[in-house]
Amino acid sequence: MPPREDDAFQYAIWRVVPSVERGEALNVGVVVYCRRRQFLAARVLVDDDRLRSLSxxxxxxxxxxxxxxMVRVADGDPAGGALAALPQSDRFGWLTAASSTIVQPSPIHTGLCADPTAILDxxxxxxxA
Incomplete structure (x- = not known):
């Protein structure tokens, strides 16, 4: 069996910024999008103690x-509302758009992978973690 070809993917880190004035942030999740494999998924891991130490x-x-x-939107789960019904590329754009909320995305990064789920993990x- 020939080796599987790698495909381009994009990802962003989700950060909690409790106080914009202080400029402190804690990474709490990742969202990965691979158009060619029709893959969009996100995972979060919230450390309550670390967040409370910041705020x-x-x-x-x-x-x-x-x-x-946000994870429901990435998954296309109807419980995620109208945004979850959008095409994957639109959902990824929405999930990585700059915002002034407490949860902010990093810049978008790119790479190559054969298994987007493994990359997300x-x-x-x-x-x-």
């Missing part, structure tokens, strides 16, 4: 709810 008054449950909604472990 003791932060409503961590509200942050979790927001992130869960590896990025989450390396950049968030």
């Amino acid at each position: 003791p008054d932060l409503d961590v449950e509200a942050v979790r709810t927001h992130l869960d909604g 590896r990025l989450l472990a390396r950049l968030v």
Whole structure:
């Protein structure tokens, strides 16, 4: 069996920025998009203690709810609302758009992969966990 060809993918890190004034952020998730493989998925990992060390008054449950909604949009889950019904490329654009909310995306990065799910897991472990 010939080796599987790698495909281009894009990803962004989701960060919680409790106080824009302080400029502190904590990585809490990753979203990966691979157009050729029709893959869009996100994973989150929220460390309550680390978030509270940045902002003791932060409503961590509200942050979790927001992130869960973003994962639903990535998954195309109808519970994610109208955005979840958009094509994958549009959903990725929405999930990586600059925003002034408490959850902010990093710049978009690119790479090559044969297995986008494995890449998502590896990025989450390396950049968030």
